[in-house]
Amino acid sequence: MSARLAVDIGGTFTDVVLETGTAAHSIKLLTTPDAPERAVLDGVRAILSEAKVAASDVTLVVHGTTLATNALIERKGARTALLTTDGFRDSVEMAWEHRFEQYDIYMERPEPLVPRDLRFGIPERVAADGAVLLALDEKAVRAVAIELRQRKIEAVAVCFLHSFTHEAHERRAGAILAEELPDVAISLSCEVCPEIREYERTSTTIANAYVLPRMAGYLGQLERDLKKEGIAGPLLLMMSSGGITTVDTARRYPVRLVESGPAGGAILALTVAAENAVARAVAFDMGGTTAKLTLLDDLELQRSRQFEVARAYRFVQGSGLPVRIPVIELVEIGAGGGSIARLDALGRIQVGPDSAGSVPGPACYGNGGTEPTVTDADTALGRLDPARFAGGALPLYPDKAKASLQALAVALKTDAQGAAAGVAEIVDETMASAARVHAVENGKDTADRTLIAFGGAAPLHAARLARKLGMKRVVVPVGAGVGSAFGFLRAPIAYEVVRTRHIRLDMFDAKMLNELFATMRAEAEAVVRPAAPGEELVETRHAFMRYRGQGHEIAVPLPNAAFAADAAPDLRRRFEATYETVFGRAIPKLEVEALTWTLSIATARPLPKPVKDLAKSAAPAPVGHREVLDPASGRRENAAIHERTALRPGMSLDGPALIVEDGTTTVVPQGFAARINAVGQIVLEDIA
Template identity: 35%
Template sequence: MGNPMLVAPFRIGVDVGGTFTDLVLVDGRGTVQAYKSPSVPSNPTDGVLAAVELAARSIGLAVPEFLSKTELFVHGSTVATNTLLEKKGAKVGLLTTEGFRDSLEIRRSIRENVWDHRKPFPEVLVPRYLRLPIAERMEHDGTVRQPLDLASVAAAAKVFAEEGAAAVAICFLHSYANPAHEIAAREELQRLLPNVWVTISSEIAPIIGEYERTSTTVVNAYVAPRVVPYLESLAERLKALGLPRKLLMIQSNGGAISIDEIGHSPASLVLSGPAAGVGSLKFFGQDTGSEQLISIEVGGTSCDVTLMQRGAVSMTDQIVVDGYHLNIPAVDIHTVGAGGGTIASVDGAGLLNAGPEGAGSMPGPASYGRGGERPTVTDAQLVLGRLKPGPYAGGAITLDLEKARQAIQQHVAGPLGLGIEDAAAGIIQLVEQNILHAVEQASLEKGYNPRAFTLVAAGGAGPLHGPSTARLLGSPSLYVPRLAGVFCAFGMCNSDLRHDYVRSWLHGLDDEATSSPELLEHAFGQLQESAVDVLTREGFTGDKAVVQRGYDLRYFGQQWTIPVECASTEPASVRAAFEQVYQRLFGYVQDNGAIEIVNLRLAAIGKLDALEIAKVPPAVSEPVPHSHRSVWIDREKGFVETPVYDGTILTPRQHLTGPAVIEEATTTIFVGPGDKLRITDAGNYHVEIAHAASAPHSTGPALVMSAA
C-alpha cells in the first residue's frame, strides 16, 4: 500500500521550532513532501512523533512501515538553546585550578557593546560556592608543576553531593597541553558520584583561552542532563517504532553527528536548527547556478543570515548565546530579532520599536487569537493584505484581521497619531531595515560585496521581505525556494556528517624548531588518526571520508585569531592563505609580518550521497491568478488590487510581473511592482529586482523609528 508516487528508501529531516515541528520527506527519486505539525514545548519528543505520524498517514503507511523504509533520519532541535535561554539547566559544580576560582565570573571583562556600561552581565551558571579550587598545576608546555591532589577532589565531591549538583565541569589551567589531571579528576568523581554528569575542558574545548574554555565546558555540563536524556529517549522510541538506522543530529557546524557520538558534547547543538540551512544552500545552489549565496531565513522570532562563498559557508569558532561564550566550531550565522512574531511598540519618547521581544508561539501574534494583545510583524502583514485572513498550516492557526487591526491601533497607530495602515507599513519598513543591516554585517563587514551574491529568501516569513531587502541592498536578483518554509528541515536531508578537532600550537609560523612542515604534518596526522577512527565507526571510508585542514592564525601581538583553511604545512603556503583572508577583512597586510599559529584544526566529513535537483515538466500555459485582493504596495501607491496565485500549481518557465502575491504551502511571496518572476526548471522562484540600484525603497510613511 502507500503512495505509489513515492519510492523507498526515504530521507527524513525534522526541525523542531517554537511554533511548528517541520518534517521534510525525500523519497528515492528525489520527490519532496513537507509537513508542519504543532510543536509540544513541554515534551518535544511528542511533537516529533506527531509529525512522523502525520507524514506516514498522508502517504498511506503505518508508522512502523514508514520508518522501516527510512535510510536517513536527521533531527535539529532547539532543546539545548532553550535550556540555556530559559535557565532550566542542571545545577553545576566546577573544579578549577587553585587560585583561578573566579575566572568564570571575571569573564575577561568583555562587553558586547563597549558603550553600554550599565547592562549587567548574565547570571553566572555556577555560583561561587560551587566553584571549588583543586590543588594541581600544569605548565603551558604540559609539564607538571604541582601534582594533582585527589584528596581535594574527594572533598569537592562531598560538597557537590551535599548541594545536589547534577553535573560537574572540570577546567584546569593549561589542560589543553596535558589533560592528565582533568582525566584523573574525572575518574575520581565518577567513582564517588556515579550518577553525576562530568565534563572536562580538554575534550570539549582544548584551546588556549581560560575563560572561553571554562565557559564552554560549563555550558556543556549545564545542558547535558536535559539534552542527552531527551535525545536518547527519542532515539529509543524511533527504534521501537521501526527505524533501522541510528538517529542523526545536526550540530552548530552544519554537519550531522550520530546519537552515539553527541553524548559527551551536547553544547555543540546550540545552533542545531539554523545551521542545517547549509545543506539547503548547497542544494539550491545547483538551481541558481551560483555558488555565491546569502540566505535570510526569517522565522517566528528571528532572522538568520548565512553567507556562502564559492560553495563554502563562513565558519567561526566563537559564538555567544544569551551572553554566554562558547568556543565550538559553528556556521557563522548573524541573527537579529526580526521575525513574524517580533513585537512592535512605541516608547516614551514616541519612537517606533520593532523587537527584540517576540510573541512566541503562545500567545503569539494578536491575530492568532490565543490571548496575545500586542502587535507583531505578522499582524502588520495581515493588515497590509500581504497575508490573508483565515486558516494556515492545515488549520493549526487562524489569522484574525480584526484582532490585528485592534492591536496595531492601540499600541502603534494611536500613540503615533497615524492610520492603522500607515502604522503597519512603518512596522514592516523598520523590520526590513533591521534585516538589511543584518545582511550588511554578514557581508560588508566581512569584506564581501552583497551585490555579487544572490539573495535567498527562506523561512516562513522570508519571502515576504525578500524583494524589499534585495532592493535596499541593490541586489539584482532574489531566489525563493518552494520549500522556503521548511528550509532547515530540508537542509537536514542534504547534510554530511562532520566532526571537528582542534589542537593548540602557539608557535611562530617561521620557527623551524617548533613549526617545521614535518612537525605540523605529524600533529595533523595525530588529529587525522582520531578522525578517521570515528568516521570508520560510522561507516565512512575511502572517498566518502574527507578531511579538511585549517589554522587559527594571527600577527604577533594581536589578541584575536583568524581561521584559515589550508591543506599545506609549508610556511609560504600558509602565509599566503592567511594574507589573502587578512587583506579581505582589513584591507592591508603586514609586509613580512611575524605570524603566529595558535591552533591547528581538522574537519572530518562523512560524505552522504547528495540530493540532485529534480526537473519538473515545463508549463503549457501562462499563470492565472485564482483571485485578487487589495495589497499595500508602498507610500506612493498605497493599496492596489493585486493578483494572487496558487504557488502549488505554478510550473517551470512560467513568468509574471509584480505586484503579485504567491501563496505556497509553507510560505507567502510578495513580488514588488516591476519585479519579474520566473519559475526555474526545478520549480523554484527566481526574481529579477526592479530598480535594484536605485535609492532605498520606502514601504511606509516617514516615521521616527528605533531598531531596538
C-alpha cells in the same frame, strides 16, 4: 520504498519533512515548549499518514533542535559545579575584563551558569608548555566530590589551567569524580574544547555540562519513541557546523547542537546557490522568532570557531556567554513573525527582540495573544490567506490582527493597515541594517548579490529587503517554509577536531605536526565512520596563525598532506595571502606563529550542477485577487493570487501578485517579475 525524515524544532514552529525517491512532503506544527518531543511525534505520525509511507520504510531521521540553546538562554539546565585550578574560580566572572557597552553605566554582564559557591579550586598547576608545576591533589578532588553529592549536583565541568597541553590532571580528576558520583554528568575541557584561551574554554565546558543531562535524556527518549513508532533507521543530529553526527556524540557534546537549525538553512542556501550558478549570495532565514542572515561567496559558507549564547543585550557582541565550537557564521536579529511591535519613548515603532512565541503566539492565531506582531501586520496588510496558513492547520483571524494593531494606529494617527505598514517597513529596515553591518564587518558588500529566502516569513519580506540591500534577484526554494529541515537532509556527516600547539615558523617541527594530524584524523574518523560506513570522506585542515606579538589569529587553509621538513615557507605564503585578503596588506619581516590546528572530515556531498534556463511561458489565470497594501508605496494594490503547485517550470508572471503554498506565501510587489526555474524554484527579478 525508502524514505528520509528531517525534523527542525524552532521557537515557534516545529517543521517535519519527508523525502522519498519520487516526492517530498512537509508539515508545520506549533512547537510544544513544555514537551518538544510531542510536536515531533505528532508531526512524524501526520506526515507518514499523509504520504502513505510505513514507519518501517524510514531509513534515516535527521534532527535539529533549539533545546540546548533554550536551556542556556532560559537557565533551565542542570545544577552544575566547576572544578578549576586553585585561584582561578573567578575567571568566568572576570571574563575579558572589558565593557561591551562603553557608555552604559547600568550595563549588566550575563551571570555565569555556575554560581560562585559551586566553583571549586583544586590544588594543581601546569605550565603553558605542559610542564607539571604542582601535582594534582587527589584528596582535594575526593573531598569536593563528597560535598557535590551532598549538594545534589547533577553535572560537573572540569577545566584546569593549560590542560590543552597536559591532559593527565583533568582526566584523573574526571576518573575520581566518576567513581564518587556515578550518576553525575562530567565534562572535561580537554575533550570539549582542547584549545588556548582559558575563559572561552571554561565557558564552553560549563555550557556543555549544563545542558548535558537534559539533552542526553531528551535524545534517549526521542530515540526510544521513534523506535516505538516503528522507525528503525538511525537518528542523527544537526550541528552548528553544518554537519550531522550520531546520537552518542551529541549526548557527549550537546554544546555542538547550539544553533543547529540555522545551520541547516545555510546548507540549503548553498545548494540553491549552486543550482542557480550564483557566486555571491545572502542566505535569509526568517522564522517565527528570529531572522538569520549569512553570506556565501564562491559557493563557500562563512565559518567561525566562536559563538555567543544567552546575551544580556540580545544583539550586542560581547554581552553573552562564549562557546568555542565550529559554527556557520551568521547574524541573528529579533525579527521573526512573532516579534512584538510597540512604540518607544519617542513614539517610534520598534519591533522585537521579544517574541510572542508559539504560546500564546500572535494575536491573529486566536490563542489569547493581544500584542501586535509582524505576523499580525502581514495579516492586516492582506499578504496572508487566513485559511491557508501553515497548510490550513492554523487558521488566522484578521479581525484580531487589526485589533492588536489599533493601539499603535491611534498613537500614530492612522488606521490598523497604516500601523501594519509601519511595522513591516521597520522590520525590513532592521534586517537590512543588520545585513549591511554584517557584510561590512567581514569586508564585503550586499549589493549585486542574490537573496535566497526561506523560513515561513522570509518570502513575505524578501523582495522589499532585496531592494533595500541593492539586490536585483531573489530565489525562493521549493519547500521554503520548512527550508532548514530540507537542508538537514543535504548536510554531510561530519566532525571537527581542534588542538592547540604553539609553533613558530622559524622553529618548524614537521614530525610533531604530522603526528598531531594523524591523531586528530583518527579521532574524527572514529566519530564519522560508524554513521557513514564505506562512504568517501573529505578532509579539511586549517591553522590559526598570526604575526608574533598579535593577540588574535586568522584561519589559514592547509593542504591535506603530510608536512615536509621545509614546509615553513609555504605556510608563511599561505598565511600572508590570507592576511592580505582580510586586512589589505601583509607586514614584511615579522615572525609568524601558529597556535591552533583544526581537522574536519565529512562525507562527500557534491553540490548540484547549475540548471538550464527555460523558455518563458505564461502562468495560468490566477485563482483570485486580494487587496494588499504595499508599505513601500503606500498604495493598495489588487494582487493576483497564484497557487505555487499550478506554476510549472518556465512559467512567469508580473507583480503585484501572491504565490501561495502550504508553508509560506511569496510576495511579488509591483516592479518585480517572477519565474519558475527548471527545478521549481521561484526566481524574483527587480525589473523596475
